[in-house]
Amino acid sequence: MxxxxxxxxxxxxxxxxxxxxxxxxxxxxxxxxxxxxxxxxxxxxxxxxxxxxxxxxxxxxxxxxxxxxxxxxxxxxxxxxxxxxxxxxxxxxxxxxxxxxxxxxxxxxxxxxxxxxxxxxxxxxxxxxxxxxxxxxxxxxxxxxxxxxxxPGEWLLDLPLLEKSYAQWSRETLEAASAAARATIAADWRGATAGIDPLGRASEDDARKLAALFTNYLRSAKTERFALSTLPPGRFLMPGELEGSPALTFAPLPVEEGSAPPSGSLAAMMERRYEAYKTHVVRPFFRDxxxxxxxxxxxxxxxxxxxxxxxxxxxxxxxxxxxxxxxxxxxxxxxxxxxxxxxxxxxxxxxxxxxxxxxxxxxxxxxxxxxxxxxxxxxxxxxxxxxxxxxxxxxATREAIVKHDGEQLAAIVGTPIEGERIGDDVFDGVAEGAIFPGELPADPRHVFRGDALALAEEDADFRFLKFRPPIASLGRDKxxxxxxxxxxxxxxxxxxxxxxx
The missing domain is CATH 3.40.50.300 (P-loop containing nucleotide triphosphate hydrolases)
Incomplete structure (x- = not known):
C-alpha cells in the first residue's frame, strides 16, 4: 500500500x-x-x-x-x-x-x-x-x-515527520523536553504524561488533556524569552480549519519503538492520529x-x-x-x-x-x-x-556617530515602537532613539558559549529594540x-x- x-x-x-x-x-x-x-x-x-x-x-x-x-x-x-x-x-x-x-x-x-x-x-x-x-x-x-x-515557518519542521514513526517522534520530543532549556515550561505536560498509562484504554478526555498541555508547552517555547525552534507539529500553533479535529488531538507518549501498541489503547489512538496528521496535513502540503x-x-x-x-x-x-x-x-x-x-x-x-x-x-x-x-x-x-x-x-534605522561621555560611538537611529524601553526610559512611538548595538563575536563559535554580544556591562540585559517602519517617500503619482x-x-x-x- x-x-x-x-x-x-x-x-x-x-x-x-x-x-x-x-x-x-x-x-x-x-x-x-x-x-x-x-x-x-x-x-x-x-x-x-x-x-x-x-x-x-x-x-x-x-x-x-x-x-x-x-x-x-x-x-x-x-x-x-x-x-x-x-x-x-x-x-x-x-x-x-x-x-x-x-x-x-x-x-x-x-x-x-x-x-x-x-x-x-x-x-x-x-x-x-x-x-x-x-x-x-x-x-x-x-x-x-x-x-x-x-x-508559515511553524509548518517547516513538519516535513521530517514523514520519515518518522510515532514512537520515534515521541522519543525525540520527550527527550528534548527534558533538556534544561525546556524542562520548566514542559513540566505540566510531562507530569500529566507520566501519570498516564500509554497501554491503557483509549480515552478522548485523556487525549484532549495531553494535547492541550502539549500545545501550551509549544506555545511557551516560541516566546521571545526562549526563542526555541524545533517544535513540530507546526499546525498545533496555527490550526486554522483543523482546530479541534482528531488529527490535531494527539501528543507524544513513551512507547516502544518497533512494535505496534495494543488495539484500543491510548497509544494506538495517538499513533493513528499522528499518522492521520502526516497523511492529511503534511504530505499534501509537501506534494502541492x-x-x-x-x-x-x-x-x-x-x-x-x-x-x-x-x-x-x-x-x-x-x-x-x-x-x-x-x-x-x-x-x-x-x-x-x-x-x-x-x-x-x-x-x-x-x-x-x-x-x-x-x-x-x-x-x-x-x-x-x-x-x-x-x-x-x-x-x-x-x-x-x-x-x-x-x-x-x-x-527601519539609519547609522550615526553619537558622542557619549566624551567618546564618539557608532549608533543606529530609529523610532522605537511605543512601549519599548531601555532601562527606565520608555519610548512613545513618536520620538527617535539612538541605540548603541552590541558587537557580534569575531569567532561565530562563541555564540554557543553565551558570550554572543560584547557588552559594556557584564550583567546587562541587552535585547534589540523593535523599531517602527520608516516614513515612505512619495513619487510623482503620490x-x-x-x-x-x-x-x-x-x-x-x-x-x-x-x-x-
Missing part, C-alpha cells in the same frame, strides 16, 4: 511539474522561515521594489540606484513589473496591498505575520542583455512570471507546494536566538539542519525541470540586519553560515547553489516609493537574476 501511495504521489508531482514547464517563462520561489523571521515584510518589500522600480529610478534624478546589485534594474533593462492572477486557484492570495498599506500608511506599522499558505504572481518584462539565437525567434521584451509561495519549488529563501531571525542564549542558538542550528532534509535540492536539468523539479538555489538570510551597525553585518553572516553549515554541506553535496547573507527587507533596505537587491540577483539575462 505504501508503494502504491508513493507512486501516486510521484505521478501527481510529475503532472504538476509538466504543467508548469509547458507554461514556460515561470519560476516558483518559496519564501519560508521560522516564526517572526520577516517573511511577510520580505515579500511585500520585494514586490514593491519590483513594481515601482521605474518610478523609483525616475524619482532618484540620477542619485544612487536603490537596487545596484540587481543587474536587470541597474542596467535599466527592467521595463516593468506588475501583479497577475496567481495560477493556483485553491491557494489564498498573498495580501500584498494590505501589507503595503501597513508599512507605508500614516499609522505605519509592521504587517501581521504569516498564518497560512498564500501565493502571489509578479510578472517582469525586461530587455534581454544580448541578442542570442533564441532572441531572433522571440523578438521584443522578454517576460518572467515569478510565483511567490509564502508559508514544496515538490514544485525551483528556488528557496530561508529567512532566519538569528538575533532573537542570540538574545535568548546558547540553548536557543543550538536549537536553531538543529532546526535549520532539519529543514533541508525536506527540500528536493539538486542541480536542475531538462528532465528534472519537466517531471521532478529540484531546488537548485537556496538562500539563507539573517534578517533584521538594520538592528546592527554595518560593521557587524559580516559577523552576522558568519554566525548564520556557522549555524547552517550542516544544512549547506548536505545541499551542496547534491549540486544546489547556496548563499548566506545578512539583510533587512525594510531598513504613491509610496519603495522603502530603504539592506541587501534586498543581492537576494533578488541570487534568487532569479540569472533568469533575466
Amino acid at each position: 505504501s508503494q502504491i501511495s508513493d507512486l501516486l504521489f510521484d505521478t501527481a508531482v510529475a503532472a504538476a511539474s509538466l504543467k508548469d514547464f509547458l507554461a514556460g517563462g515561470r519560476l516558483r520561489l518559496g519564501v519560508t522561515g521560522l516564526s517572526r523571521s520577516g517573511k511577510t515584510v520580505f515579500i511585500t518589500s520585494l514586490v514593491h521594489h519590483l513594481t515601482r522600480a521605474v518610478a523609483a529610478r525616475d524619482a532618484a534624478h540620477g542619485r544612487k540606484n536603490q537596487l545596484p546589485v540587481f543587474r536587470v534594474a541597474a542596467e535599466n533593462r527592467l521595463r516593468s513589473a506588475h501583479l497577475d492572477p496567481q495560477p493556483d486557484d485553491a491557494v489564498p492570495r498573498f495580501s500584498y496591498e494590505e501589507h503595503l498599506s501597513a508599512l507605508t500608511g500614516v499609522d505605519r506599522h509592521w504587517p501581521q505575520s504569516t498564518r497560512r499558505i498564500s501565493e502571489l504572481r509578479v510578472t517582469l518584462e525586461y530587455d534581454r542583455k544580448s541578442a542570442g539565437l533564441l532572441s531572433s525567434f522571440r523578438p521584443g521584451p522578454a517576460r518572467l512570471d515569478i510565483d511567490i509561495v509564502d508559508y 507546494h514544496f515538490a514544485r519549488l525551483d528556488r528557496q529563501i530561508v529567512l532566519v531571525d538569528a538575533l532573537a536566538a542570540l538574545n535568548s542564549g546558547p540553548a536557543a542558538v543550538r536549537d536553531l542550528e538543529t532546526a535549520l539542519a532539519d529543514v533541508l532534509t525536506a527540500f528536493r535540492t539538486g542541480r536542475s536539468n531538462l528532465l528534472s525541470t519537466i517531471f521532478r523539479p529540484k531546488i537548485d538555489r537556496i538562500l539563507f538570510a539573517a534578517t533584521k540586519a538594520d538592528h546592527l551597525h554595518h560593521t557587524s553585518h559580516d559577523r552576522l553572516e558568519a554566525v548564520l553560515r556557522h549555524l547552517t553549515s550542516r544544512a549547506i554541506e548536505r545541499a551542496e553535496g547534491v549540486g544546489a547553489t547556496i548563499d548566506v547573507i545578512a539583510l533587512a527587507a525594510v531598513r 504613491e509610496p516609493l519603495p522603502l530603504p533596505h539592506i541587501r534586498l537587491d543581492r537576494a533578488m540577483e541570487f534568487l532569479f537574476g540569472d533568469r533575466l539575462g
Whole structure:
C-alpha cells in the first residue's frame, strides 16, 4: 500500500511539474522561515521594489540606484513589473496591498505575520542583455512570471515527520523536553504524561488533556524569552480549519519503538492520529507546494536566538539542519525541470540586519553560515547553489556617530515602537532613539558559549529594540516609493537574476 501511495504521489508531482514547464517563462520561489523571521515584510518589500522600480529610478534624478546589485534594474533593462492572477486557484492570495498599506500608511506599522499558505504572481518584462539565437525567434521584451509561495515557518519542521514513526517522534520530543532549556515550561505536560498509562484504554478526555498541555508547552517555547525552534507539529500553533479535529488531538507518549501498541489503547489512538496528521496535513502540503519549488529563501531571525542564549542558538542550528532534509535540492536539468523539479538555489538570510551597525553585518553572516553549515554541506553535496547573507527587507534605522561621555560611538537611529524601553526610559512611538548595538563575536563559535554580544556591562540585559517602519517617500503619482533596505537587491540577483539575462 505504501508503494502504491508513493507512486501516486510521484505521478501527481510529475503532472504538476509538466504543467508548469509547458507554461514556460515561470519560476516558483518559496519564501519560508521560522516564526517572526520577516517573511511577510520580505515579500511585500520585494514586490514593491519590483513594481515601482521605474518610478523609483525616475524619482532618484540620477542619485544612487536603490537596487545596484540587481543587474536587470541597474542596467535599466527592467521595463516593468506588475501583479497577475496567481495560477493556483485553491491557494489564498498573498495580501500584498494590505501589507503595503501597513508599512507605508500614516499609522505605519509592521504587517501581521504569516498564518497560512498564500501565493502571489509578479510578472517582469525586461530587455534581454544580448541578442542570442533564441532572441531572433522571440523578438521584443522578454517576460518572467515569478510565483511567490509564502508559508508559515511553524509548518517547516513538519516535513521530517514523514520519515518518522510515532514512537520515534515521541522519543525525540520527550527527550528534548527534558533538556534544561525546556524542562520548566514542559513540566505540566510531562507530569500529566507520566501519570498516564500509554497501554491503557483509549480515552478522548485523556487525549484532549495531553494535547492541550502539549500545545501550551509549544506555545511557551516560541516566546521571545526562549526563542526555541524545533517544535513540530507546526499546525498545533496555527490550526486554522483543523482546530479541534482528531488529527490535531494527539501528543507524544513513551512507547516502544518497533512494535505496534495494543488495539484500543491510548497509544494506538495517538499513533493513528499522528499518522492521520502526516497523511492529511503534511504530505499534501509537501506534494502541492514544496515538490514544485525551483528556488528557496530561508529567512532566519538569528538575533532573537542570540538574545535568548546558547540553548536557543543550538536549537536553531538543529532546526535549520532539519529543514533541508525536506527540500528536493539538486542541480536542475531538462528532465528534472519537466517531471521532478529540484531546488537548485537556496538562500539563507539573517534578517533584521538594520538592528546592527554595518560593521557587524559580516559577523552576522558568519554566525548564520556557522549555524547552517550542516544544512549547506548536505545541499551542496547534491549540486544546489547556496548563499548566506545578512539583510533587512525594510531598513527601519539609519547609522550615526553619537558622542557619549566624551567618546564618539557608532549608533543606529530609529523610532522605537511605543512601549519599548531601555532601562527606565520608555519610548512613545513618536520620538527617535539612538541605540548603541552590541558587537557580534569575531569567532561565530562563541555564540554557543553565551558570550554572543560584547557588552559594556557584564550583567546587562541587552535585547534589540523593535523599531517602527520608516516614513515612505512619495513619487510623482503620490504613491509610496519603495522603502530603504539592506541587501534586498543581492537576494533578488541570487534568487532569479540569472533568469533575466
